[in-house]
Amino acid sequence: MDQLIQDKDKILKCTKHKKKQIELIQVIDTQNQNQNQSFFYCTGCIFEDKSFDNSNYLQLDDIVDEGHKSVIKRWPPINDYKIIEKLSDLCLWGDANVGIQEKIVDFFDKLRREIHCKLEIMQKKMVDQSLENTFSKQKLVEQYQDISNIIDLRNLLLNQEGQSTEKVQERYKALVREMEQKKDQSTSHLQSLLNLSEILVANINFEHAAQMRQKIMSQIDEITFFNQHLAQNNSLEANNSSCQQIVDQILTLVSNKTNFCSDTFLLSLKEQLQQANPLLLTSISRQIFQDNKSPIDFYRLNEEQLEQIREYVHHSVKLIEDKNYENQIKDSTQMKNFTSLIASELDLFDDDSRLQLNKFFIEVFPFLKKVNLNSKYSSNNIQNFLPLINFKQLYPSNLVIQKNRDNSSTITSQTNESAYYCFSDLILDANKKYVFRFQVKMKSPISFAFIGLTRLHPQELAHNHPVLDNLSLILTYENSFIKKHANSGIDNQLKGSNFQFKSNELLLELRVDLSNKILQILDLPNKETMLALSQNLESLLLLEKNLVIYVSLRGEQSECNLLEAKQVHQFL
Structure with missing residues (x-):
């Protein structure tokens, strides 16, 4: 590899500063450049270019050394470079989290020493699932290479013996322009790859399994011939407190005002949950809500506001299910009064905008019809x-x-x-x-x-x-x-x-x-x-x-x- 890089350095010399080697290649914002402007930069070019922006360039060494085995930041040209940064971070995660199957086998080996007979079936099941569904850095890099054509770029830089820098640059320009034309496609494919990889990474959860093992070991540690009742009471009190928290959270979700649950049902549910198996309750994940999401504060709304929301949801569903319902709204007196009032303003928009606005008015019709437009609009005003x-x-x-x-x-x-x-x-x-x-x-x-x-x-x-x-x-x-x-x-x-x-x-x-x-x-x-x-x-x-x-x-x-x-x- 070192020899290849040395050979490359001997050939890729700056056309402007003959004694200097090419260090950087421009990969971003190339379409705005002059057709004759060089995409290759040496240290002299960098010093002379007062508007030089390092974020638009890649180092040759990065492409050659890492292009065949990792994700290269800033390549290929896409709309959102955070995607590539996250893919690169996932590669680092993959290096630090190799051997998922070994971790699963190791976990079950430790547990098997205590309860080996009953867990062998579960061990095989988990190992098989890991082979099918876990994150793999190799798969990620292979798909990244297919999408980005990074191998073509790397081969272009390595296999240029006997060619001038101008010849190499022309081939490079053609590749960059081809990839820039595929920006949207590359962005979409890399975003899909990122989404899938993140799902697979999140799908591996050793914490829950470790907690279950600790609970089992804790139960074994509590077996004693001394102070037996005290130990049982302490354990029971801790479990009851944890279970009550779970029960309260479940009841809070179910009793949301928009569900309109009866008091009888909620009381019955509370009694059943309190009688449930403590192990079942404490095994429920404490992460109830999705990331960056929280319940809507419907309890802050009064009955009239809740009724408006209920009516709006009913209206939206009916728009989807009943095609005649939309025509009924268009023919209603309230809608005709409203469209008459704003007709002159709508004429200022193009056909597509008017269509979108009329569609919006139909969607929010439950709120519009509460306004008495007859009293607001008079021929004396205009x-x-x-x-x-x-x-x-x-x-x-x-x-x-x-x-x-x-x-x-x-x-x-x-x-x-x-x-x-x-x-x-x-x-x-x-x-x-x-x-x-x-x-x-x-x-x-x-x-x-x-x-x-x-x-x-x-x-x-x-x-x-x-x-x-x-x-x-x-x-x-x-x-x-x-x-x-x-x-x-x-x-x-x-x-x-x-x-x-x-x-x-x-x-x-x-x-x-x-x-x-x-x-x-x-x-x-x-x-x-x-x-x-x-x-x-x-x-x-x-x-x-x-x-x-x-x-x-x-x-x-x-x-x-x-x-x-x-x-x-x-x-x-």
Whole structure:
């Protein structure tokens, strides 16, 4: 082996530092590297690389010395390297816990000296089971080798006599890239191997057997012709205390409030347990609950809350067993009222998200139906005036304005030459709050979109000539991003960091409350960013009259859709 490593060191020299040997190989984050960047590092490369991260590399010696007999940390590339660390730890456990069959035979040999005739059958049974079901380091390493292709990597490093470092590196790159493409598959297979190995390790429990042997030996030690009754009383008292603890724990589990057990049954069970064989009770494992699990504190809930839980469980089971039950919920008055209330919000989501949300509402229906939605929802709270909105052009232009069947409006630009304007014919009331929802689509890299307010003087209305006061948000489309233009009047960032989105489509909510100097725009559906009118322009919202919604577009096939127009009592 030493000779092989020496031969390897003579050939694998750093292409950058000719006198230095390759020490490390990059195995993580290789897909983000330049195609021409070396995966091999010598000590000189490490010193020069200011961003060097040791966790992304493997030592050649580790692969050569341990790759054929153990689990190599950081190989192969997977999503969760804790899996490999645990597999490596299991190998160490395997080294320290070899000879499980010998331990079983040794245990029964010791016990056989006291009660050898009655235990021979049990000994054979336990040995046979250990051969079938116990953990084996050899099996773990063999399966790890099949999944990780570590042997191929090791052979690549050992069998490169007569080849240049560049040739070896090209073969290495191909292997690494192949394994990185199988990341998900390797992760799944290694996780399965880890789960199975941990189960097999946990399946071996010598502590319980040792306790039973100690109890038997203790019973023998207590045989005496002196103070016999005292010894019996002491032993009986200890056993009774241990048994009572077990009885109390069993009763606590059974009497859980969600089981709705009768007092008569619990009293009868307690009497039977107290009369049970003490050896049977004391042999029950003290580890009652699963790791990191504890009982739910149902005893803290009142009867009404428990009834709600019972109803929810019954509802969930019925959803699974009765297909018509789901349709009954959808057709119920409560569900129709609820979906009507949030219909406008659901329209902001894609089909898959709406499907998941509707499924969730059905699952929690027992809780929804307890809310009196008729008293919460009134037509006075929200007034939809989308049918009243009609857009006009300033003058004949290349904008196409279409009023859709659902009363939404679609405005489309047909040219890249210049920006064209249009405005609504509904003058906004200064004492009302409005919410407008727009969808903007851009395709051309020179696209612009203006969304905001403009003012119309009565004498100019007949001439379709608005006065622009920069009460708007200007959007541009650059490098696949929709961004806010620097000259926007709606430019005051109230929420979020940057008003830019990697998409050619964007949903926006425009909020207008002239009397309170509010002119804001939010992204939808997340509402993670909010822009407001610049403070130096806010006074215009109070001074100007005849303010209307206006839209301006530039860029072929640029499109702006007015989806909603509502009057509200407050902004949500």
